[in-house]
Amino acid sequence: MIYYKTEAEIALMRESALLVSKTLAHIAGLIKPGITTLSLDKIIGEFIRDHQAEPAFLNYKGYPFNSCISVNDVVVHGFPDKNELKEGDIISVDIGTLKNGYYGDHAYTFAIGDPGDDVMKLIRITKESLYKGIEKAVAGNRIGDIAYAIQEHTEKKHGYGVVRELVGHGLGRSMHEDPQVPNYGRKGIGPVLREGLVLAIEPMINMGKKDVYTEEDGWTVRTVDHKPSVHFEHDVCVRKGKAEILSDYSIIEKVEKANPNLYTKD
Template structure:
C-alpha cells in the first residue's frame, strides 16, 4: 500500500531526513585514515540519541548496528567493525533516523584520500545519476522514468553495473513502504507517481559487473568481481510540478570539502 503524506507530515519527515544529513555531516568532519567504522557507528548512535531519535536500522529484521558502513567492494549493509580505514578507501555510510514517528533514511559515499581516477569517475557518475533520477520524481511520471534515468546515466553512459537485487523504496512511518524504486527499467512503466509520495531514491552502482553476493552474516552485500561500488541516497517527496528533496547534501559537502583527509569530488551534481 502506498501512503500519501500531507504538508504537515512531509515537514515532519523533513526533520527526520535532515537529522540524518546532520549526522552524516558530523561524521564527515572526523573521517580520516586510521579511524574504525565501529567507532563511527557508535558516534552516530550517540548523536541520534542526543537529538531524541533512534537508529532506524538497529534491530530492523535483526540488524545489529546503528548504521551501515560499506567499504570499497561492499555495495550496502556493511557491518561496522574494528578494521581501520586507510588512504584510498571509499565508504558508503547509510543512516536511518526515527524521530517523532517518522523515518529519515539516506546515504553518502566518501573517499578517504585519493582513490584514483577510475573510482572518482564512478563516484561522480553515481552522484549525478541520483539527481537525474530525482528530476523525474514529479506527479504523472512513473517509477520507470526514475529507474531509466539512473540506468541511462551510469550503465548506458559508462558501462557500469547497476545492481538489480537492491532497490530504493517508499518511506514514512515505516522505513520500507511501497513502491519499490529500482535503478534500472523502462520509461513509462511501473507505478504512477502522485504528489505526496515520499521515496528513498538510491543508486547502487558497481564499477564492474552488476552481480553481487551476500556474505555469511546474511547482510553484507559485495560485488562478485571485487570491484568498488558506490551508493548515494536522498529522501524525496514527489511534487506536482517539481520534486522536493527532504535531505540535504550541501552541509555534508561543506564538511567534506573542509576535511583535508577526504577527497572532494570535483564535479558537483546540480540539485533540482
C-alpha cells in the same frame, strides 16, 4: 499499498531526513585514515540519540548496528568493525533515523585520500545519476521514469553495473513502504507518481559487473568481482513540476571539503 503524506506528515519527515543529513555531516568531519568504522557507528548512535531520535537501523530485522558502513567492494549493509580505514578507501555511510513516528533514510559515499581517477569518476557519475532520477520524481510520471534515468546515466553511458537485487523504496511511518524504486527499467512503466509520495531514491552502482552476493552474516552485500561500488541516497517528496528533496547534501559537502583527509576532486 502506497501511502501519500499530508503536508504535516511531510514536515515531520523533513525533520527526520535532515537529522540524517546532520549526522552524515558530523561523521564527514571525523573520517580519516586509522579510524575504525565501529567507532564511527558508536558516534552515529550517540549523535542521533542526542537529537531526540532513535537509530532506525539498530535491531531492524535483527541488524546489530546503528548504521551501515560499506567499504570499497561492499555495496550496502556493511557491518561496522574494528578494521582501520586507510588511504584510498571509499566508504558509504547509510543512516536511518526515527523521530516523531517517521523515518529518515539516506546515504553518502566518501573517498579517503585519493582512490584514483577511475573511482572518483564512479563516485561522480553515481551522484549525478541520483539527481537524474530525482528530476523524474514529479507528479504524473511513473516509477520507470526514475529507474530509466538512473540506468541511462550509469550503465548505458558509462558501462557501470547497476545492481538489480537492491532497490529504493517508499518511506514514511515504516522504513520500507511501497513502491519499490529500481535503478534500472523502462520509461513509462510502474505506478504513477502522485503528490505526497515520499521516496528513498538510492542508486547502487558498481565499477564492474552488476552481480553481487551476500556474505554469511546475512547482511553484507559485495560485488562478485570485488571492484568498488558506490551508493548515494536522498529522501524525496513527489511534487508537481519539481520534486522536493527532504534531505540536504549541502551541509555534508561543506564539511567534506573542509576535511583534508577526504578527497573531493574528480
